[in-house]
Each structure stands twice: as C-alpha cells, then as structure tokens.
Amino acid sequence: MSGKTVRLGAGMAFWGDRVQPAAEMIERADIDYLCCDHLAELTMSILAKQRAKNPEAGYTRDLIDLLRGALPVAVRKGVKIISNAGGANPRAAGERVLELCKELGLSGVRVAVVTGDDIEGDIDRLMDDGVSFTNLDTGAELVTVRERLTHAAVYTGSEGIVEALRLGADVVICGRVTDIALYLGPLIHEFGWASDDWQRLGMATVVAHAIECGGQATGGLYAADWQGVDGLEDLGYPIAEVREDGTAVLTKTPGTGGRVDIGTVSEQLVYEILDPGNYLTADVTADFTQVRLEEVGPDRVLITGGTGKPRPDTLKVNMGYRAGFVGEIVFTYSWPDAPAKARRGIEFLKNRLAAADFRCSAEIVEYLGHTSMFQGRVPPPTDPELPEVVVRYAARCPDAEQARKVFTESVPLYNNGPAGVAGVGTRPPLKELYAIWSCLIPREHVSQSVELLEV
C-alpha cells in the first residue's frame, strides 16, 4: 500500500519506566511522534498528594529525565513529543520543561499544556447541575467519601492534543488524557480524520493499545517463548507505522533487544481489556474482535481488522480517596519445623494484636514461595524439612495508629516466639491506601483547554 505513513513511537508505559528507549528510538528510528504514557490509577492520587504539599509539584518527574535525553535529538530531527506526565499539575510540568529547554540551550521550542481533566474543584457545582458521580462498581453515592477525596480526573480524549499540534506545539504536556488519546491525537492531526470516523479511530485504537505498554509488546513479560527473547536488558520499545486507513506495521527501534512477532503482539492485545467488542475510550468505542496479525518481515507485524462504533456519551472519571493504612510484616523461620513455626508465629501475632484492641477491615497471611500468588488454591507449606519458610501478614487498617500495631506486636517474636526467626526487626514504612472511585460524567460538562508556552 502506498501513501502517507505516520510513525508513532511508544516512549514510556508508566511512571518509573526506563527513560532510555525514548532517546534511542528518536536517534535510530526516524519516528514522527514520541507518545509517552506516565499514568496509572494510583499515580494520580500520589501526584495529587504531592501537589497538595507543594503547588509546583504534581507531575511525574521522570518527564524531565526522559526529555533531558530525548529532547535535544527530537528538536534536531523534528520529532514531536506527546505526554500525559502533567498528571495533577500539567501547567507546572510545562513550566519545568521550559526551564529544561533553557538548561539544554534549546530555543524556539513550543510547549503546549492541555488541561480540563481535573474537575476536583467543580464537583459541588457539577452535583448541583445534576451529575450524580454514582460509583460504577458499587452504586454508592459520592457523599459517602466526599470529605476524603484527593483528586478527580476525567479520562479525556484527543481533542486537546489535536488542537495543540495544530497550534504548532513541539512538546504536548497533558493531564489525565487516555493512553489511547496520546496516539490518536497525532494521527487525527496528520490524517485529518473526522471525529466520527469510527472505523479509522477504532482501528487506530487497536494499534495504540498494542504499543502503549512499551516493552510489553516487544518481548517484555512474554509468557510463551520467554527464553527465546534476547536482549531483555536493552529492550527496544515499539513503533507503529500507521497508514491513512488506520492499519499499521508494528516494529521496534533497530539494534535493540527483544522482538516483535505475532506472539508478542497478541499477548499485548489481550492485556487489560474487558469486552473486546466494546473497548470504551473517550474518542471511540473500539472493536478488537476481528483483529488480525501477519508477520511481514523481521520484527515487523502488520495489524488489521480493528474497527469502531460511536464513542460513549459519558466520560469516565477516576477519583481517589483516602482509605486508611496497611500494616504489614514479613518474617522468616528456619529448619527444623519451619512451616509449623511460621504458623505459630502468625498465631502469636494475631493473639498479641487481639490483646492490643487491634482493628482492621481485612487481613491476609501469605506463605511466600507457596501461597502468595494463588491464595487459597494451593496449600500452605507443611514439610518439616524445608530449609526456610517466609510468611507475610498484612491488614487494612482504618488509621496509621492501628497499622503501626502490626509492627510493634510482631517485634516480641524476636525473643518470645518460636526459635529460628529472622527479619522481624526492621520497621517497614507505613503505606497509606487510596481507594479509587470510578464514575461517569456526561461529556458536555468537560472541555479541554490548550495553552502554548514558548522558550
């Protein structure tokens, strides 16, 4: 097939991912756009907490690490970078990118900031306007957690990114746009697809889904022939060469580890999807059911057969709220009779906790190496000859005070409990819990804004 092709690279899959593949890809692969997803469900809560402490914070700082390596090459080669690293504070992220440009001696870089996803300050007004924010999973009303909310972000679509690119942005920093929008935005901009071209938008959504998790499409986490994937330490990230009809050839950065074939791409296609006939996004309802893959060269897979239907009338809202703390302890018992000692150790801890008026809403005991993956489906260890047994106790507690008891009441195991114990003495950091409140908002209540900053 001839005609225009737009080359999109996946530079990032989550906050904390490797940042090197991005620069490597821009240098070696002649991509047009680098699309970077920095967010996950929990990430927004963490970022909102950071913003509450410091108004300059609230974006994922690995954006700066990534751009420090990637931006000089991107500017030289005319590659545009699109990212949702703005998280809870896209404007601060944009300002920081401008500072970085100055540090790097780059001038004329146009940085666009896309906002509109953060509705935390509008919740009361929206509720007055009749938006219910009823919990999608439980049917509960928002008032039950209203006081504990940390953030409220709408999964927004590609419109803001398209507008930013139309304005000539070189770097686009968004908040909570969908992972898919990071990829659809440049394609809509380049191909001029109509906003109701469900066929192409659906196909392109399948392509975006295939590469949005970075190394998971190029041999990372490959469950089939995992021993046959070379160079995992230097895994190349995926690239989609997208055609005007939305179909694409998937490949990766030349000269890197990993591989792209039907197996690696298939696994990624079935990752984190629900009904493949109705994959809901802010831009389109995509249909994966007839997707086909064909190997058309080394590390080259043609992807076709995706389609789509009208986008939903509502957008998904992801709110986070404080939900207590986890109290957790891990300790190890040695031979002889390690399993029996571990059981007695847990019994000791539970009895001590009960005596300390401990309160929790849930607790778990995992025998690591035996029952931590498939709890309840495999038996705990019993063999008295086992050289060691590691046991983990964790509880969801209403507050930090209760959670701390898990540690303090386990410390006596060091000299009061069964013999042969290790690992009790180090106080683990307390983990605060953020629950997710998923709900919907009619899309007419949400609009994106684009602001262009320039060095």
Place this chain on the structure above:
Amino acid sequence: MRVVDLAHGRSGDKGDICNVGLVAYDDAGYQILLREVTEQRVAEHYGDLVTGTVTRYELPGIRSLNFVLTGALDGGGTMSLRSDHLGKVMYAWLLRMEIGDGAIADD
C-alpha cells in the same frame, strides 16, 4: 493435558477486575480452548480467588480468549493486600488448568 500445552497468556487489572487473556499457539489448539475452557470451568478453577463473575470473550483473528474476572483483586490494585495486587500472574493459574481427557474440574 493442561492449558499451558496449547496457549500462552497475560493478565492485568482494571480496578477490582482482573482480565486473563489466553493466546493459542495454533488453530487446532484454539478450537480445543473454545470447547474446554468455559466460563464455568474457569470460575471453578479460580475458586475463592475470584469472588464475582467470569465472562469469556473471543478474538478469533488472533486465536485468543479473554476472560474478565470481577471481584478478583481483593478490592483492586490500590487496595489489595495480595502480593500480586495487580493480577499480573493470574494468567499463570489458568495455564495450569487440566483440560481434555482426565481433566479434573477443580484441579
């Protein structure tokens, strides 16, 4: 025979929902998966690990099945007490399921 002889897989989270994708190695294997790896069998195989429902979807073009397990992550990735709080290894338990002759429903 076990599912692992016919397919590979991947799993992940959406809130308290875990999805488990199975990818058959060939067409013949896919046909066996379609016949043997039913919603009911999968629900029995996961037992208490899944407190909600099991729904199966088909992707014939890539010889894949997608299972959607609700109430499968102890409240979801941000709340779960489990070591595998994001359900990254839930697929592996399905690969262990016995199918065909001599299969035991409850493994």
